[in-house]
Amino acid sequence: PQTAQTIRRIALTLPPPSLDDQTDDWSRLQTALRRQAGIAEVQISLPLLRRIGPVLREGDWRVTVILDTMAWDCPGCPARLIDLRPGHEPEDAPLWGAAVDVGTTTVTVWLVDLLTGQVRAQVAEYNRQITRGEDIISRIIYASKNNGGEEMRALALETINELLDRACKRVRARPEEIVKVTVAGNSTMMHLLLGIPAESIRLTPFVTVVNHVPTLRAQEVGLVTHPEATVDCLPGVASYVGADITAGVLAAGLDETDQVTLFMDIGTNGETVLGTRDWLVTCACSAGPAFEGAGVLHGMRATRGAIEEVWINSQTYEPTYRVIGNVPPRGLCGSGLISLLAELFLTGVLDRRGNFNESLDTPRIRKGAHGLEYVVAWGEETATGREIVLTRVDVDNLMRAKAAIYAGFTVLADQVGVPLETVEQVLIGGAFGKYINVEKAVEIGLLPDMPWDRFEFLGNTSVRGAYLALLDWQARRRIKEIAARMTYIELSADNTFYEAFMSALFLPHTELSRFPTVEAALGG
Numbered sequence: 001p002q003t004a005q006t007i008r009r010i011a012l013t014l015p016p017p018s019l020d021d022q023t024d025d026w027s028r029l030q031t032a033l034r035r036q037a038g039i040a041e042v043q044i045s046l047p048l049l050r051r052i053g054p055v056l057r058e059g060d061w062r063v064t065v066i067l068d069t070m071a072w073d074c075p076g077c078p079a080r081l082i083d084l085r086p087g088h089e090p091e092d093a094p095l096w097g098a099a100v101d102v103g104t105t106t107v108t109v110w111l112v113d114l115l116t117g118q119v120r121a122q123v124a125e126y127n128r129q130i131t132r133g134e135d136i137i138s139r140i141i142y143a144s145k146n147n148g149g150e151e152m153r154a155l156a157l158e159t160i161n162e163l164l165d166r167a168c169k170r171v172r173a174r175p176e177e178i179v180k181v182t183v184a185g186n187s188t189m190m191h192l193l194l195g196i197p198a199e200s201i202r203l204t205p206f207v208t209v210v211n212h213v214p215t216l217r218a219q220e221v222g223l224v225t226h227p228e229a230t231v232d233c234l235p236g237v238a239s240y241v242g243a244d245i246t247a248g249v250l251a252a253g254l255d256e257t258d259q260v261t262l263f264m265d266i267g268t269n270g271e272t273v274l275g276t277r278d279w280l281v282t283c284a285c286s287a288g289p290a291f292e293g294a295g296v297l298h299g300m301r302a303t304r305g306a307i308e309e310v311w312i313n314s315q316t317y318e319p320t321y322r323v324i325g326n327v328p329p330r331g332l333c334g335s336g337l338i339s340l341l342a343e344l345f346l347t348g349v350l351d352r353r354g355n356f357n358e359s360l361d362t363p364r365i366r367k368g369a370h371g372l373e374y375v376v377a378w379g380e381e382t383a384t385g386r387e388i389v390l391t392r393v394d395v396d397n398l399m400r401a402k403a404a405i406y407a408g409f410t411v412l413a414d415q416v417g418v419p420l421e422t423v424e425q426v427l428i429g430g431a432f433g434k435y436i437n438v439e440k441a442v443e444i445g446l447l448p449d450m451p452w453d454r455f456e457f458l459g460n461t462s463v464r465g466a467y468l469a470l471l472d473w474q475a476r477r478r479i480k481e482i483a484a485r486m487t488y489i490e491l492s493a494d495n496t497f498y499e500a501f502m503s504a505l506f507l508p509h510t511e512l513s514r515f516p517t518v519e520a521a522l523g524g
Helices: 025-037 046-058 128-132 136-143 148-170 187-194 243-252 334-346 392-415 438-443 461-471 473-485 496-503 516-523
Strands: 007-013 062-068 079-086 096-102 106-113 119-126 178-185 230-233 261-265 272-275 280-283 306-312 319-323 365-368 371-377 388-391 425-429 455-459 486-488
Touching: 007 025, 025 046, 025 062, 046 079, 062 178, 096 148, 096 187, 096 461, 106 148, 106 461, 119 148, 128 136, 128 148, 136 148, 136 187, 148 187, 178 187, 178 243, 178 461, 187 243, 243 261, 243 272, 243 425, 243 461, 243 473, 261 392, 261 461, 272 392, 280 392, 306 334, 306 371, 319 334, 319 371, 334 388, 334 392, 334 438, 371 392, 388 392, 392 496, 425 461, 438 516, 455 461, 461 473, 473 486
Parallel strands: 096 178, 178 230, 261 425, 280 486, 425 455
Antiparallel strands: 007 062, 062 079, 096 106, 106 119, 261 272, 272 280, 306 319, 365 371, 371 388
């Protein structure tokens, strides 16, 4: 993408002081910036002020200056000095930045060369906060007790900092070289990361402390990047629609399309946006982490060793599967779970309520520690030597997740008076796999039954939006405008969502007529 980067790296050569020129070091540096780079005013922190003298002399009055020339919340303010390095750095040397998506279940980091826009490393890991609660409500409650808030902040920082370190090792860089970070995430994740009390998010009338976080420095936040690095936390809309969705709308181009578009983030919080360039409405519902592989016995992230697609023989009930990396399987990622659930349903292994059919003549269905289960892979096939199974508890978690997401977008469409059949495109974001099999997602009732060519899977739109904002101040401004334009609809205001959710707790739905292609497949 074209970069309109606010971070600048400038090589300066300063005249050394003498008995005839006893200008102080800071004034000398400011004069050089003004004359050689056209930078009229510069702000500096005390830690950097302490380093000026030694760095200028170490570099023999040749230095490289790293500046942030504009903050989104103070466009007319002076440039801010981030770093001063002895000598002149090569023009083609990378200038490191990071785009971070702090998901409820998964944290993703992209390490980016700010000068070329090239993503040089991509890493992801489960959010360590998940050990204190799988959903945002349980984490808010945990954070409000004793020293829970500080613990939650520490767990988020541990996850992010470890990923920054891992990404840097891949390109033989050091985290301290990172000079700019953009952060996307839902409102709760943003509050917990910054140590801001989040209790008001879960209590009526569901209000955040802040939606537009001011520009911060890494030292304040606790990141292992350069201490003076700019940290830009992207803006949210409401308690349950945060910066992950405003960034996602930017990445999806929803704010620039004339087509009536349904954008959904198939993640823990099931956020949905409906609209065009002229209007945007949004809602959220707690779907849980099942589609990201958490809360499922043998679930995992979409990495090497994850089963990502499953086919089941309708006569023998034997599975065939495809594994990321073509290696022995370790577990099931989100796309694999969607595929498996659909195949189990269509072959009659599961009924419409999600119950296993015990009467089928197959060793794949058996009683396990968690009740009935289906064996996807025997121990001798797997990387761990342990069998990979789908339990009845797993099925329940997946059905609740898909029911919440389906209920969310159907209620949203009903409330704004847009029939689903008039939606021209459905854009799907999420960190649950490298792709989504639309046919299978429709068969379980996760996606609406409409022509497949209307669907497009975009991957992790939250981190992509953060990446675009990292590179381009105009993209950052667009995210701010998107946040201001979105109308949030609170689903808990009445029983409509609950009723829609209960109706969707079937495969594919209580009203089979909503899914004519599935009805035809079952009839056949």
